[in-house]
Amino acid sequence: MKLKSILVFCGSSKGNHPIYEATARQVGQTLAKHNIHLIYGGGNVGLMGILADEVLGNGGTVTGIIPTFLNDREGERHDLTELILVKGMGERKKIMAKRSDAVLTLPGGYGTLDELFEMLTLVQLSKATHPIGILNVNGFYDPLIAQLDLMEREGLLRSAHRDLLLVADDIEDLLLKMEERLIKKMKE
Numbered sequence: 001m002k003l004k005s006i007l008v009f010c011g012s013s014k015g016n017h018p019i020y021e022a023t024a025r026q027v028g029q030t031l032a033k034h035n036i037h038l039i040y041g042g043g044n045v046g047l048m049g050i051l052a053d054e055v056l057g058n059g060g061t062v063t064g065i066i067p068t069f070l071n072d073r074e075g076e077r078h079d080l081t082e083l084i085l086v087k088g089m090g091e092r093k094k095i096m097a098k099r100s101d102a103v104l105t106l107p108g109g110y111g112t113l114d115e116l117f118e119m120l121t122l123v124q125l126s127k128a129t130h131p132i133g134i135l136n137v138n139g140f141y142d143p144l145i146a147q148l149d150l151m152e153r154e155g156l157l158r159s160a161h162r163d164l165l166l167v168a169d170d171i172e173d174l175l176l177k178m179e180e181r182l183i184k185k186m187k188e
Contacts, residue, residue, distance in 0.1 A: 012109075
């Protein structure tokens, strides 16, 4: 099964290293090349804005889902394939999950981690079936991966649940892992 849409969580800032911006551009180009529809937070700023610009600039399609309070703060995007305005963050995440086949996480802050862990928890509880991956750019997520491994070793995270999170440092490799996970789920 081919991925049709992917939900990407990433920062509303660019970060301090040019590699994060370059990676957001590369991911956007790759999604457009593979005709994978981008679902994202709808923002104009940071890695989110760069990612959406790159998908659109390369002929791809993008759905942005943004709470009105953030939309008012960041300025509404009129160039997206689809923009969905919602009342709050909970409604945003629910619609994002419903509309996507998989979840990809790039570098980001609190919001990115909140979204990532909410999706992991939904899959852990069998409330969602999305393959979930981290693109570990520049070792950004190495400390988080080490923490998850510690949680597993200490008996606080089951191995089956630890294995829910796919990790790669190459976007093509991560997309392949996600598609393999989708195929496996379809056969179960």
